[in-house]
Structure formats: C-alpha cells, structure tokens
Amino acid sequence: MLRLFRNKRWWLLLVVMSVLAFAMSFTAKNNDLFNRFSLPVITAISPVQKVLSTASLTIKEGLGTIPEIFALKKQNEELLKQVRELEQYKQRFLEYQRENINLRSMLGLKQRNFQYELEAAEVIGRDPGNWFNVILIDKGENNGIKKDMAVITDQGLVGYTISVGKNYAKVLLITDDRSSVSAMIERTRDNGILKGTIDPAPRGYVKMVFLPQEANIVKGDIVISSGLGGIVPKGIVIGEVVEAKKEPYDLMQYAIVKPEVDLQKLEQVFVIKSQNGNQGGSNP
C-alpha cells in the first residue's frame, strides 16, 4: 500500500480525478461558467456540424426510400382514402369550433388561442453516445430562446431546451431517461407523467406513469401534453399508447407510449417561444 502511494503516477491520477470531480460539482451549480466553455467550441464547430448533419440525413432518407418504392401505389391509395375521411373530419371540426366559440361567448369564457410564437431551428448534432438523447439546434438566446422551452415538429412534441447559448440550444428529447413531461390521455382526460426510456419501456418509447388504477386506457389512445408544469403548452400531441398495464401492488397503472415524432430523423424543429403572449421558458 505504501509502495502504491510512493508511485508518482498514482498521485497524478488521483489529482486529475479530483480536479474533474471539482469541475463537475462547480459547473453543475454555475451554468454561466459552463456556457462560457460551451459557447466558443459550439460556435466554432456548428457550421461543419450543420453541413454534415444535413448531408447524413439526406443520405439516410434516400436509403430509406428505396424499399418504400414498391409499396408506394398501395400507400397512395390508402392515403387518398385517408384524405377523404379527414376532409369530412375537418368540416365537422370547423362546425364544432364555430359552435364552441358561440357557446363560450354565451358563457362569458375567454377564447383559447392555440397559436404559438414559434422559432424554426435546424438540428445540427446529436449526442455522440448511446446513453443520452440530446440534440443541438442552431438557434439560441439571440433568437429569443430560453431554457425550458418546448420543442415540437408539425407531428408533435420533441422535447424541451435544457441549456441555451448565444446561437445554440441543447434539447432534451422526450425519450431521454432524464426527461419528464406532464401529459394526459386525450380520450379519457386522465393525467400522468411521461418519463423517458425507463424500465419496462423499450428503447425509443416512453412510459406514462401515475395514471389512476381505474382509468380505462386502451391501445391506440392518443397522449397529449396536459400543460401542467409550465414547460409544454396544453394540447400538443406526444404519441400513441401501445400498451397499458396495471401495477400489481400499486394504486396506479402505466402506459407505454410510442412517440408521434420519429426522433431518429429530426431535421427541422420549432421552439415554442410563447403562447397567447405569455413568454415560455425560465427567466435567466
């Protein structure tokens, strides 16, 4: 043991480990200091990352379409059928909307506006490891983006910003183990919390926990954001229930949810900056 401590190399190893441990505890508390390190590095590499990211996504999409060619005719017929059905739904929806406006005005309720102030951003990089699900986008503080703002696509929720620099932002995807979003089942209005890929959800799926035991949840139910928690506005589509299970020794049940957005093929996203004039995100 004494011989071990006489060895300079072990001391050096210990010093490096201590310095890194100190850096971890210090930068975890001091976000501004951490951003001072991040800003020049990300600014320097982001143009190259942007080009490579776009090129690789184009190749990926190109490769993905080759096997799809054979199924295009059948898919086209199905889509035309769906368009006809959706046209009918649209008419019905417009009618309900008009009726809703009239009824709300009769009851004296404030009109709800689902218009968001969006900022379009491009995905310029992804977490290099296999454990975390973080993406890097090319817009930041200069474009009015703050920490804890919801990030969406035209299909649904992607995640929320966790760290913002002058011209970049890091987005925690909903599939990340550290992610947590308040959600509800659209049909039954049961509330729960949507967690990233944790036991027993398969990778790429999310788990909705704290659902009431008596909730009648079935496969195919749509999950939307509940608006609780203040980060993600209410009503954004998150995904579809693929499995619902009651926990045997608990008063709750959980559902495995397949995200609506293909998080592997993200190219362009929108950051929700505000809704109804209320600024999103946390103040610095």
Added chain:
Amino acid sequence: MRMLAYFFIMVVLLVFQSTVMELFKIGGIKPDLPLVFALCCSLAKGENMGAFMGFLNGIFEDIIYGSFLGFNALIKFLTGYIQGYAARDIFKGPAIITMGLTFLGSIVYNIIFIFMSLIFNEIANPWYFFMPIVLPSALFNMIISPFVYYAVVKIERFFDYYFNVKY
C-alpha cells in the same frame, strides 16, 4: 505539436460521431468512434496516451452535449487509463486481440458510466439497459476496432516521420 494534432483529430472524430455516424445506427445503437480511437491509442501508445485521448474525448462531449463539465471526461479518462494499463504486456499484433481488448474496454467504459450515473443520479435505472445498450455497443466498437487501430498505427508512423525524422 503531436498532441495538438491528436487534439484536432479528436475534434474531427467527435463532429463525425454526432452527425455522420447516425447513418450507422442499428436498433438505436451506433459505434462510438472517438471512444474506439482512444482505446486504440491506449493499446498502441500505453495508458498515458489512452487516458489523455479519453480525457479529450470526454471533455468535448461534456462541453458540446453535457450540462456540466467533467462527467464524460472522468469516465473516458479512466477507461483509457485502465485499458492501457491492463493491456501493457499483451502482444497486440493480431486483429482478433485488438477486437477482444476493444470489446472489454467498451464494457469497462459502460460499467464506469453506470456507476457514475448512479452517483450523479443521471439515469434512473442504468442496469436495465445493460443488455440493450452495453453489449451491442461493445460489439459495434469491436467490429470497427481493427480499422481504427490500423489508422492509429499509420498516424503514429506518419507523426514519427514528420516530427522526429524530418525535423
């Protein structure tokens, strides 16, 4: 100067990893090119070089994708050091040895990662992902390791010529 060149190589590999390597993702898992490079450096040049390359790889990962400094840097620093120290007296000629050592190095990396995640509360249940993440990623890393090792040896020879012989 040689360290500066390796610094640049690591930056390029990390940019490559977070963009182009997405093309090689199978089942949500992709090979970790910068980690394999650090592991191959530790095999070719010893534990100090492995630790340095691991540290570089980790610190860049922390800066670009992390929310604080040092988490990945410490994990990859330790992985590079352990790999180089453990493989000190092993003959690394055949590709199969490189592949085996890279496989073990990747497992060591993931085990340290899991322990660190538990300490820092980064992931709720990391052991659950042992089979779906650790083994496939170690296999992926193993497959690409002979090519990366060959590249490391070639780079070293070039640096030896350029920095030691030519000047």
